[in-house]
Amino acid sequence: MDKKTITIAGGSGFLGQVLKSYFHKKGYNIYILTRTPKQVNDFSWNAKDLGEWTHILEETNVLINLTGKSVDCRYTEANKKLIYDSRIDSTSILGLAIQNCKNPPEAWLNMSTSTIYEDSYYKEMTETSGDIGDDFSMNIAKSWEAIFNNLITPKPKKITLRTSIVLGKNGGALLPLKRLTQFGLGGKQWHGKQKVSWIHETDFARSIEFLIEQNLEGVFNIVAPKPTTNKYLMEVIRTALRMPFGISHPKWLLQLGAKMIGTEPELVLKSRNVIPQNLVANGFKFNYLEIESAIENLVKT
Numbered sequence: 001m002d003k004k005t006i007t008i009a010g011g012s013g014f015l016g017q018v019l020k021s022y023f024h025k026k027g028y029n030i031y032i033l034t035r036t037p038k039q040v041n042d043f044s045w046n047a048k049d050l051g052e053w054t055h056i057l058e059e060t061n062v063l064i065n066l067t068g069k070s071v072d073c074r075y076t077e078a079n080k081k082l083i084y085d086s087r088i089d090s091t092s093i094l095g096l097a098i099q100n101c102k103n104p105p106e107a108w109l110n111m112s113t114s115t116i117y118e119d120s121y122y123k124e125m126t127e128t129s130g131d132i133g134d135d136f137s138m139n140i141a142k143s144w145e146a147i148f149n150n151l152i153t154p155k156p157k158k159i160t161l162r163t164s165i166v167l168g169k170n171g172g173a174l175l176p177l178k179r180l181t182q183f184g185l186g187g188k189q190w191h192g193k194q195k196v197s198w199i200h201e202t203d204f205a206r207s208i209e210f211l212i213e214q215n216l217e218g219v220f221n222i223v224a225p226k227p228t229t230n231k232y233l234m235e236v237i238r239t240a241l242r243m244p245f246g247i248s249h250p251k252w253l254l255q256l257g258a259k260m261i262g263t264e265p266e267l268v269l270k271s272r273n274v275i276p277q278n279l280v281a282n283g284f285k286f287n288y289l290e291i292e293s294a295i296e297n298l299v300k301t
């Protein structure tokens with residue numbers, strides 16, 4: 001059987017490279033849409049206009065759109081606009097390009113975020129019963145999903161990826177937490193009771209493969225089934241790094257520190273309690289169910 005071609009828009013970043021490497025090993029053909037092509041099979045686009053790049057969609061079986069300015073920045077008006085525009089414009093133009101295709105992709109997976117759900121300590125947020133929130137990040141996620149859902153495209157099955165923090169070796173949230181821990185600063189952040197929904201990078205890629213191979217469609221929470229807490233996560237990272245102590249961070253320090261390093265404290269203060277109801281109901285099996293084994297695996301190699 002011929003292997004599928006997957007095009008990853010915004011695939012030059014952390015998650016795109018995780019997917020590229022995973023699917024490449026499985027023999028898939030991978031194209032990346034990027035504003036700055038660097039490698040073979042990178043194609044140039046500006047993430048908002050039609051162009052030469054659209055021809056690759058004719059030979060694409062699966063389109064995955066990850067495009068978006070990182071939310072790891074201060075929410076200035078200029079940054080907020082970039083965060084919004086990069087997600088909405090890229091999704092819209094991909095929709096238009098698909099509408100123009102003679103041979104459209106069979107599936108289109110568009111990134112979203114599990115941050116779309118309200119802050120929650122006790123209630124577990126599933127795709128069906130989760131409470132959708134109403135702050136800046138949640139409203140971005142709602143607009144992102146709305147534009148994706150409202151685009152009428154002739155063929156592809158559409159999948160919305162409400163993804164939690166992805167724990168990886170070479171990028172994402174684990175790297176700064178490891179660094180803090182190595183400097184003796186890996187204690188709990190604020191009271192540490194905030195829930196942390198997470199997924200190991202391998203399970204992130206495996207879940208995408210599962211959605212494609214099973215011909216599924218709809219909204220999926222891409223998270224491991226057992227959220228941890230901030231306090232326990234930091235404890236597990238300290239243990240994996242053999243660090244006997246870790247200074248904790250009160251809320252005022254997190255707010256000040258975030259300002260100094262140009263990010264937002266929301267990223268660690270929010271309680272994310274999200275459950276992968278639809279993945280589990282469809283029979284997906286996680287390799288990393290426990291935070292201990294996920295961190296041990298990512299830290300040791």
Ligand SMILES: NC(=O)c1ccc[n+]([C@@H]2O[C@H](COP(=O)([O-])OP(=O)(O)OC[C@H]3O[C@@H](n4cnc5c(N)ncnc54)[C@H](OP(=O)(O)O)[C@@H]3O)[C@@H](O)[C@H]2O)c1
Nearest residue numbers: 010012013014015034035047066067068069086163165166
């Ligand atoms: N990492 C996580 O744990 C996580 C969790 C949930 C959701 N997400 C979402 O998943 C997506 C990918 O995450 P990631 O960690 O791989 O992010 P990343 O490393 O920052 O990569 C994002 C990609 O988007 C493109 N991009 C950035 N700013 C852009 C702009 N202003 N206009 C057009 N394109 C722009 C970049 O491609 P070029 O510069 O090559 O054009 C970049 O490769 C993001 O939308 C993110 O919000 C990530």
